[in-house]
Amino acid sequence: VNLVESGGGLVQPGGSLRLSCEASGFTFRSYYMSWVRQAPGRGLEWVSSISTGGSTYYSDSVQGRFTISRDNAKNMLYLQLNSLKTENTVMYYCAKSYIKIIPDESNRGQGTQVTVSS
Numbered sequence: 001v002n003l004v005e006s007g008g009g010l011v012q013p014g015g016s017l018r019l020s021c022e023a024s025g026f027t028f029r030s031y032y033m034s035w036v037r038q039a040p041g042r043g044l045e046w047v048s049s050i051s052t053g054g055s056t057y058y059s060d061s062v063q064g065r066f067t068i069s070r071d072n073a074k075n076m077l078y079l080q081l082n083s084l085k086t087e088n089t090v091m092y093y094c095a096k097s098y099i100k101i102i103p104d105e106s107n108r109g110q111g112t113q114v115t116v117s118s
Contacts, residue, residue: 001096003021003023003095005092005093005110005111006021008112009115011114013116015084017080019078021035021076023094028075029072030052031096033050033077033094033095034046036103037092038111039090046102047059048066048079049097049098054070056069057100065083066082084114084116087116089117091112092113093108093109094108095109096108
């Protein structure tokens with residue numbers, strides 16, 4: 001399993017970012033995929049998942065603001081982050097994992113940092 005995230009950066013409160021994840025080393029279209037995040041000094045938190053068929057699932061804290069999507073032809077996973085808040089300054093990880101499952105290191109990427117600050 002190889003997962004490489006990109007798209008993080010510095011954004012103002014209320015702004016938007018689109019995270020991307022390039023997957024390889026497994027049959028991407030056959031697996032649920034997820035995004036998890038980790039704030040400094042805290043554990044991993046499940047954010048969102050998408051099924052093989054495109055059904056989407058979100059944590060209560062991001063429902064209505066974030067959108068997960070996938071492109072099985074390109075082996076790509078995406079997360080659109082809108083209306084970002086300062087408490088969203090965290091590391092986001094792409095993961096080969098089921099809904100609400102916190103993946104181990106072998107099933108997630110190295111992460112991409114999102115910093116929300118004015």
